[in-house]
Amino acid sequence: MPEDVTRRLGYRLKGAAAALRGAMDKALRTHGLTVPQYACLELLDQQPGLSNADLARGTFVTRQSMNVVLRGLEAEGLITRPATSDHGRALPARLTDAGQHRLDQARSAVYSIDQRLTEAIPEHRRAQFLDDLDRAAAAVAGSQR
Structure with missing residues (x-):
């Protein structure tokens, strides 16, 4: 008999x-964002000017x-990208003021979810748990190479 897959x-x-x-989808829906959009805004807040490829890897x-x-995001006025690039095909993206505002509003909801996730792991095991996940x-x- 095969092993119970749920184990x-x-x-x-x-x-x-x-x-x-699912929790993030629900929380971000009230802010008019999807999880990839939110993640993109977070990355651009931390590292303005990232390219499409950089953002794809990061999200x-x-x-x-x-x-x-x-x-x-550009159509909603949350980011800007130049029409052309000085360096090849990469079009560096940046948050607009509206994008920063939307991110600031959504961030507390996402951080609250992350806090619940963090608190589910006993404090004395968190560092090891993160190392194990990595x-x-x-x-x-x-194994995919």
Whole structure:
């Protein structure tokens, strides 16, 4: 008889990720943002001028998906990008004042979710848990090469 799949680490990790994504989707919907849009705004707040490729890597989406995200944020006036680039094809994005305002409003909702997630792990185990997650991600990424 095969092992119960619900007892596997990957299954449990996927369940935790789905719960996090669902909570974030719900919280961000009230701010008119999706999770990739919010993540993009956060990254641009921390590192203005990132390219589409940089943002795609940082938000765990494809470059094609990030193009859609950036066009939507640009259409809403939340980011700006130059029409042309001085350096190849990269069009560095920056938050507008409206984008900063929307991010500031949404941030507390997302940070509240993150705080609940953090508090679910006993404080004395958090550093080890984070290290374990990093090692697990590296092990899986290494197996894809």
